[in-house]
Each structure stands twice: as C-alpha cells, then as structure tokens.
Amino acid sequence: MSSKHLQTQLIHTDYSAPEGFATFPSAIHHASTVLFKNVAAMRSGDWKEKNAYTYGLHGTPTTFTLEARLAEIEGGAHCLLAPSGLAAIAMVDFALLKTGDDVLLPDNVYNPNRELGKWLSADFGITARYYDPLIGAGIAELIQPNTKLIWTEAPGSVSMEVPDLRAICAAAKARGVLVALDNTWSAGLALRGFDMGVDIIMQALTKYQSGGSDVLMGALITRDRALHDRLSMAHMRLGMGVGADDAYLVLRGLPTxxxxxxxxxxxxxxxxxxxxxxxxxxxxxxxxxxxxxxxxxxxxxxxxxxxxxxxxxxxxxxxxxxxxxxxxxxxxxxxxxxxxxxxxxxxxxxxxxxxxxxxxxxxxxxxxxxxxxxxxxxxxxxxxxxx
The missing domain is CATH 3.90.1150.10 (Aspartate Aminotransferase, domain 1)
Known part of the structure; x- marks a missing residue:
C-alpha cells in the first residue's frame, strides 16, 4: 500500500505498463513537457539532432514518425511539420530571406503565397517578383544578384499551368539560387520533385495525406542537411508545432x-x-x-x-x-x-x-x-x- 496521500497518488504512480505492445496504428504521444532521466540527459539532448526528446514543440514519437514517413514518400532525408501549408511556406521565406533579398514567385501561385510576398515587400524590404509560370529556362534572365529563392508550383492550383521544373532548377542552380516546390497537387505521389532538381518540397497535408477534410497541417522536406538546419531554426524561432492527434490522423491516412x-x-x-x-x-x-x-x-x-x-x-x-x-x-x-x-x-x-x-x-x-x-x-x- 502506498504511503502517499490520495491527492499525490492521483498525480504520481509507480506503475509502468509492460513493454512489447504492438499494433498497426502509430501510438499517439501527447506532450508539452518531456521528462528527462536526469540532469545530464537534460543537458545532452539536442533538439536539432532529433536524437532525444526535449520538449513537445520539438517532437514526440508520433510527429517524428510522421516526418520520417513523409520524407520517405518524397524521396527526401529530412522533414519538418507546420500547422498548415501556408505556415510551411512562411517558414521557408523567413528562414531563407532577409532585408535586401529578392524572391521569385510564379504568377499562378497559391494566392496566400502571393499575399505573403506582398507582405514581405511592404514590411520587410524583401522584393517579391512574379514570373510567367511557363517561362522555363527564361527565368535565368530574371535572376538578380540578390535573388535567393524561387518558388514553383506544379501545376498552378487554380489555372493549372505545368511549369518546366527541370529548366527552372537548372537555371537556378547555375546561379546558386534555391528552388522551393509546392508539390501539394501531386501529393508527392505523381511527381518526384527532388529528381527535377528542387531543393525544398512543401506539402499541404490538409489534402490527400489526410483525406478527411478535417486536418490543417503542412510539411517541408529536404535532402540537404545544412538547408534543413536553416529551416529548423526558423521552425524553432517561430514556434511551429502540430498536435499529436492531428499527426495521428495524417498517419492514419497514408496507407490508403x-x-x-x-x-x-x-x-x-x-x-x-x-x-x-x-x-x-x-x-x-x-x-x-x-x-x-x-x-x-x-x-x-x-x-x-x-x-x-x-x-x-x-x-x-x-x-x-x-x-x-x-x-x-x-x-x-x-x-x-x-x-x-x-x-x-x-x-x-x-x-x-x-x-x-x-x-x-x-x-x-x-x-x-x-x-x-x-x-x-x-x-x-x-x-x-x-x-
């Protein structure tokens, strides 16, 4: 019999469930506070490495599992989750652009991305310019010394033009400019963005990954570790996080x-x-x-x-x-x-x-x-x- 008072027993227990429980669905791990075994473990954990759990905002087994599976689907190596597709887009812009920089967006871009570009221009001193989505290799003529990022969307989610991603990426790489792709239309199933030369793939998991019209979530997927680290810092500083229940709903949708x-x-x-x-x-x-x-x-x-x-x-x-x-x-x-x-x-x-x-x-x-x-x-x- 426990010597603790009843109120304390309601909060603290010596019981731990036995290990070895296995099911098809991923477990839902709810957490804001994460517990450390000791002070040494607390001080040695690095949220950027994802080699330990540090705080709910930086990930739990549920969100780590979803990130790993989304990266696999796209043929990437790293993934970050965001509360929506637009939040993921904003995370890219704030991670990679600063005052004096320039970003190029297709004229058929997802309208909230266009509005974000206007905001960057009006309040942050970042020029946002818009190009013909069918420009292809001609985009080389628009790249300026201060151009740091080119957004692409394949196809445009309203007017449906399909860009020449290979040509755009080749022109960008020749000038050292990063290319981000909104790959939501194909869900990462019908277009292999990294094979086209894209550096960052954005997905609005709200769409096919969920499949239930009931989840808001976005993801950023990369292959390059240094680029992932830049995005991770923006992810942390902006306080981006998703709930375990929403992550579970997306995980549940992936098999179908x-x-x-x-x-x-x-x-x-x-x-x-x-x-x-x-x-x-x-x-x-x-x-x-x-x-x-x-x-x-x-x-x-x-x-x-x-x-x-x-x-x-x-x-x-x-x-x-x-x-x-x-x-x-x-x-x-x-x-x-x-x-x-x-x-x-x-x-x-x-x-x-x-x-x-x-x-x-x-x-x-x-x-x-x-x-x-x-x-x-x-x-x-x-x-x-x-x-």
Whole structure:
C-alpha cells in the first residue's frame, strides 16, 4: 500500500505498463513537457539532432514518425511539420530571406503565397517578383544578384499551368539560387520533385495525406542537411508545432493515400472529358489533357493527376449565371481545398488574380471526390440547365 496521500497518488504512480505492445496504428504521444532521466540527459539532448526528446514543440514519437514517413514518400532525408501549408511556406521565406533579398514567385501561385510576398515587400524590404509560370529556362534572365529563392508550383492550383521544373532548377542552380516546390497537387505521389532538381518540397497535408477534410497541417522536406538546419531554426524561432492527434490522423491516412489518389484521378478524367464536350465550356484546364498549358511537362515528369482541375465557361455567360450554376450543384459543395472524399466547386475571378490573363469567361475549379463519376456528371448536367 502506498504511503502517499490520495491527492499525490492521483498525480504520481509507480506503475509502468509492460513493454512489447504492438499494433498497426502509430501510438499517439501527447506532450508539452518531456521528462528527462536526469540532469545530464537534460543537458545532452539536442533538439536539432532529433536524437532525444526535449520538449513537445520539438517532437514526440508520433510527429517524428510522421516526418520520417513523409520524407520517405518524397524521396527526401529530412522533414519538418507546420500547422498548415501556408505556415510551411512562411517558414521557408523567413528562414531563407532577409532585408535586401529578392524572391521569385510564379504568377499562378497559391494566392496566400502571393499575399505573403506582398507582405514581405511592404514590411520587410524583401522584393517579391512574379514570373510567367511557363517561362522555363527564361527565368535565368530574371535572376538578380540578390535573388535567393524561387518558388514553383506544379501545376498552378487554380489555372493549372505545368511549369518546366527541370529548366527552372537548372537555371537556378547555375546561379546558386534555391528552388522551393509546392508539390501539394501531386501529393508527392505523381511527381518526384527532388529528381527535377528542387531543393525544398512543401506539402499541404490538409489534402490527400489526410483525406478527411478535417486536418490543417503542412510539411517541408529536404535532402540537404545544412538547408534543413536553416529551416529548423526558423521552425524553432517561430514556434511551429502540430498536435499529436492531428499527426495521428495524417498517419492514419497514408496507407490508403495512393489508392485514393488514383481513384480521384480516374474519376476526374471522366468528368473533365465529359465537360470538354459541353458547349457551355470553352476550355478544360486539366494537365493530363493535351491542350492544357504545359501538358508536355506533365507528360514528361508526372505519373498521375489527382482530382483537381478547372474549366472556363463561354464568355457569353455572366458571372451571375456561372454563380447560379455553382449554387445549383447538389453533390458538389462550395469550398476551398481538395483531396477529401467530397467533391467541391469554386468560381474564381481569375482576371483579377492574374496580371496577363488573356482568356475571357468565368473560371470554375472542380475537386472530384470519391463519389461515382456518373452521379457527379448528372449533377453538373442539371446545374448547367440553370444557366
């Protein structure tokens, strides 16, 4: 019988569960405070080396496991987790850029990344310039002595142009400039970014890795240890961390990710092919289709396409009419993001988003979920009648 008072017994126990428990799911380790065996262990642990546990913010077995698995999927060596994809993007910028530096972003970049670029320019003295996503080797002419980072997105998550990553990376390496890739569209499954010459891969794990439309998380993956260390310092200084329960949800989604991605891909091609024959639609912006800008790069570098694509409505339809089309959909819900089981649809004012956009007509982006594609086509057909 314990000699401790009841209140103390409620906090301190001599019991330890027996070792040897094994299951398929990874264990969930909740922690802010991490306990050390003794003072020597406390002083010898190095959070940067990940050879010991020092504080919950710097990792637990749950987050270390997720980082290792994400690095394996991308063919990388190191991984850092962030509370969202945008947080991961910001971590790259604050790790690698300082006042007087220059960063290049594609004109079709994820809009929060564009807004972050504007903020860097307005408040931090870092110039952010935007380039044609199909510029390829021509980006060499834009690289200045103070250019430190080039962002890429393959493809653009709204207008779907597929860049020539190999050419951009070759031009950047010749001038000693780092290249970061937003590889969320392919989930690291259909594009091997490091093989293209990319230095940093960003993933929004909110999408296919989770698959449940219920997690916000991002990741940065690298091969180079010195670059990883620079990102790690920003990770620490900005206080980036993710909860164990969210990390577990992403780990739970990984075993089925490839199967889900392929199902999204197959259904999306069916729906996109049907839309291509509709008179209301002037363009289907799907990288696997030959007339999508940059298709030749997709064909050379990618092995799949996932569930996200966009279309352009005939310019004779007003914004009011295309809004009515979106509102009339029943299976498709209105919402951002992709990679979940439920299909989504969002109209964009693309002419206001892009500097040199030449096409007229409303752009509407579809995320094809895991519903039967025949039902999705029927839903689109009845909504087109509302035009």
């Amino acid at each position: 990710m490839k199967l889900r991605f392929e199902a999204h891909d197959a259904s999306a091609r069916k729906v996109a092919g049907w839309l291509k024959a509709r008179p209301e639609i002037t363009k289907v912006l799907h990288p696997a289709f030959e007339d999508c800008p940059g298709h030749e790069h997709w064909k050379r570098d990618f092995t799949g396409a996932g569930g996200l694509f966009s279309v352009l409505f005939d310019a004779k339809y007003t914004e009011e009419q295309t809004d009515r089309f979106v509102d009339s959909l029943k299976l498709f819900k209105i919402g951002y993001s992709w990679g979940g089981a439920n299909s989504l649809c969002v109209p964009y004012r693309i002419q206001a988003m892009r500097r040199n956009w030449k096409d007229a007509g409303t752009l509407v982006r579809f995320n094809i979920g895991l519903e039967d594609p025949a039902d999705l086509i029927a839903d689109i057909e009845q909504a087109l009648a509302a035009l």
